[in-house]
Amino acid sequence: MSNTLQFQYNNQKNLDFNSGGDLITQLPADTTQPSQHEIQIVNTLFKTHNTEINNVVTEFKDAILVGLLFLLLSSSFVDNLIIRFIPSTSTSVYMLLGIKTLLIILIFWLLKHYYLSRKQTK
Numbered sequence: 001m002s003n004t005l006q007f008q009y010n011n012q013k014n015l016d017f018n019s020g021g022d023l024i025t026q027l028p029a030d031t032t033q034p035s036q037h038e039i040q041i042v043n044t045l046f047k048t049h050n051t052e053i054n055n056v057v058t059e060f061k062d063a064i065l066v067g068l069l070f071l072l073l074s075s076s077f078v079d080n081l082i083i084r085f086i087p088s089t090s091t092s093v094y095m096l097l098g099i100k101t102l103l104i105i106l107i108f109w110l111l112k113h114y115y116l117s118r119k120q121t122k
Contacts, residue, residue, distance in 0.1 A: 062108075062112065065108060065111060065112070066104065066108055069104045069107055069108060070104060073100045073103055073104060074100075078100070079096065082096060082099055082100070083096070086099060
């Protein structure tokens with residue numbers, strides 16, 4: 001007897017699947033309505049995933065928000081306001097940029113998390 005593998009090809013249209021398992025149409029089905037608890041479990045286990053388009057739109061909104069904050073904080077009015085409250089920023093451009101960066105981060109975080117918390121409570 002040889003150690004070679006033998007393959008058998010079947011060209012029939014109606015294959016006999018019973019040798020490899022059950023057909024889905026032959027499996028028993030439960031037609032009773034699921035309870036509220038069962039629906040909650042399924043929704044918890046199988047959360048809907050955002051599509052790629054939804055992810056791109058969400059990320060694009062974040063980028064636009066950061067851009068608008070940057071434009072707002074780039075004005076000379078904001079520079080003068082920061083210099084008035086923190087006088088050491090008048091001598092150091094890097095200190096002024098650092099304060100503006102922290103303001104952008106803080107405002108972005110507050111807006112994003114405030115929006116998300118309002119969205120989840122609905």
